[in-house]
Structure formats: C-alpha cells, structure tokens
Amino acid sequence: xxEMGVEIQATTIHSGLVPNRSGHxxxxxxxxxxxxxxxxxxxxxxxxxxxxxxxxxxxxxSAIKPGTKVVLVGDPHQLPPIGAGLPFSDxxxxxxxxxxxxxxxxxxxxxxxxxxxxxxxxxxxxxxxNLSIKENAGSLGPENIVLSKTTNDAQKHKELEKIxxxxxxxxxxxxxxxxxxxxxxxxxxxxxxxxxxxxQWIVNPDVKKLDECKFGLFDKxxxxxxxxxxxxxxxxxxxxxxxxxxxxxxxxxESGIVRHIEEEFVLVDFGRGPLIRFNRDAWLREKDxxxxxxxTCHKAQGGGWPVIIYMIDTAQHVDRNLIYTAISRxxxxxxxxxSLRELNAGIREVxxxxxxxxxAEYLKELCT
Numbered sequence: 001x002x003e004m005g006v007e008i009q010a011t012t013i014h015s016g017l018v019p020n021r022s023g024h025x026x027x028x029x030x031x032x033x034x035x036x037x038x039x040x041x042x043x044x045x046x047x048x049x050x051x052x053x054x055x056x057x058x059x060x061x062s063a064i065k066p067g068t069k070v071v072l073v074g075d076p077h078q079l080p081p082i083g084a085g086l087p088f089s090d091x092x093x094x095x096x097x098x099x100x101x102x103x104x105x106x107x108x109x110x111x112x113x114x115x116x117x118x119x120x121x122x123x124x125x126x127x128x129x130n131l132s133i134k135e136n137a138g139s140l141g142p143e144n145i146v147l148s149k150t151t152n153d154a155q156k157h158k159e160l161e162k163i164x165x166x167x168x169x170x171x172x173x174x175x176x177x178x179x180x181x182x183x184x185x186x187x188x189x190x191x192x193x194x195x196x197x198x199x200q201w202i203v204n205p206d207v208k209k210l211d212e213c214k215f216g217l218f219d220k221x222x223x224x225x226x227x228x229x230x231x232x233x234x235x236x237x238x239x240x241x242x243x244x245x246x247x248x249x250x251x252x253x254e255s256g257i258v259r260h261i262e263e264e265f266v267l268v269d270f271g272r273g274p275l276i277r278f279n280r281d282a283w284l285r286e287k288d289x290x291x292x293x294x295x296t297c298h299k300a301q302g303g304g305w306p307v308i309i310y311m312i313d314t315a316q317h318v319d320r321n322l323i324y325t326a327i328s329r330x331x332x333x334x335x336x337x338x339s340l341r342e343l344n345a346g347i348r349e350v351x352x353x354x355x356x357x358x359x360a361e362y363l364k365e366l367c368t
Contacts, residue, residue, distance in 0.1 A: 078321060
C-alpha cells in the first residue's frame, strides 16, 4: 500500500486487535478490541484470509461493530491455516456470502501464471524450455518458470549454488530479490537449516559469527515473533546511533539485514530507518531471530519476491496447496529444483480435504 501511495496504515490482525495478557497471573492472551470494545472503523479489509484459523476469525469478526463493511481477500488454493478450520474456504463453499474470483490470466504474467493454474487443476506443470522474461518470449508471454531436474540430493545442492551465483552475477540482490523456499525446518535433505548454511557460505563466506549465533554481519535474517522492540536512529551528521531508543513494532516474518553485531546484541535493518536491537537470548536456539536466505513455505505465505527458488521435497505434508503457495510467491521468475516425479506426486495430493469443519453447512442453515 505504501508503494502505491495509499496513505493508510496497515497492521497485522494481532497488532490491530492489540494483544493483552489475561487470566490468573496473566498466563493467557486475549485482545483489547473484542465484542465489548469494537474497532472504530467503517470499512475493514483483511488480506491473506486463507491463513486465518477459526479461532482468529472469530476474534476478528467479534471486534467489528455492526454496520461495518468487511472485505475478505485471499486465495483458497494456498496453504490452510496452522490452527483449526478453513473459515475462508468455508465461507466461499457455503454459497451464501457474495464473492468474486479473479479468473483472467493476463499475457504478461507469462508461463508462471499458467503453471499456477495447472497446479490448481491437479495437472503436470509445463515448464519453460529456456528462461526469458521478455514479454514476447513465447505464446504465453515471458518464459519465467524453469525446472532444474536432479536425481539425488547432492545434485539439488549443486543446482541451488549454480542458480544463486547466476542470479547474483546478473545483478539480483540476495537480500531483497531472491528467496529460497523449502518444506521443512530441520530434517530431510533440503531443510531450512542446512540450506541457509550453504547459501551463507556462497554469498557471505567471510562472515564472522558470535558464539552460539548462526549469523553475522550483512546476513539476511527474519524475526520470529510479534512485539515492540528498541529501535536506534542514526545521527544525520555523525552516523552514530542515538543513545535513547524508540519503540518499534516488528512482526513475525519480517526480513532484514544484520548491520551491527556485538557479544550481547545485534542491530537489524528492516528498512524502516531505525536499526532494531535483538539481545543475545533472541538468537539462542533461533528463539526470535533466524537466517532467512531460505524459509519454509508457511513463513513465505503472504509474501512475494522477484525471484523464487523452490526446493522439491518428499515430506509428508507436501501437497498441491504447498507447491502452489511456494511457486506463486514469485513476481518475476521461478526456479524449481528436484525430481519431476516427486513434484507431480505432491501436486496429486490435497491434504486440506481431510479437514472436517461443517462451517459451510452451518452458514447455509443460518441463512435458511
């Protein structure tokens, strides 16, 4: 919204509802805005609604006053919520709420957009034979999704290194432009932890790390928790940091670059101006801060990058929704690394069908 010049402040749902400690000893959470204290808004627009669980959807809708217009925006083909339910899909499935679908694929979207449609239809992807982002590259526009076929895990790692070196040489920024997406955090042959170590070695080989810290100066990192943190502003003339911090809200999933590092804290640039402080306990066992050259598909959901590199995996939870979500994060081009057989096996699976919610049926009953 800021890039489009819209002067409206967007927030996460959690920060918008304002979390409060509640219960005996403050041991549980609720929200400041609820059915007793509604949001003061005439129109509420909620993006990425496919990520909302039943519980969060209830908290959100309860905090919206009667008469407020509500617009839910999302993609039901993406990953289901981490929590219980499929409320966004169920609302559509019920047929009782007015909704619209975007169905037209514009030519300039290229083969990538058609590949996403093929995944949703359960079909095998037709990859570009040669990479080209020119508008007249092919009959579908840009030829912007390619497959790097591999037969073993060692080849996957070699292909990843080859692609990253190619992209960096072409001028793509490893921090802003390129995002590697994997399926698992710390097990399997292409897990997030191992892939991050490999990419760090490729793009930041001289990194000096602190004890028990995975990252160093100029590394790409991601915040893992929502909350207010200390932000330090540079003096305009001296470039020195002001001693008095300013409170800055940093959301789970925001990526930044390590700009300063000491034994007890690091300062991270999230592109806001102030550098955000993370104390030592934040990086121990990746509690609040982690390397993010590679992230899981669940962390990538809701984001978008010019270039996506998706590592095919055979994890049990990999299915059509996960593959679609990973590939559709690409704005310009997408590289897929792995076995075509493993990819097609994942496209045939739809795990969200296993969820039994009855919300759609309940909505129909209410309206009759």
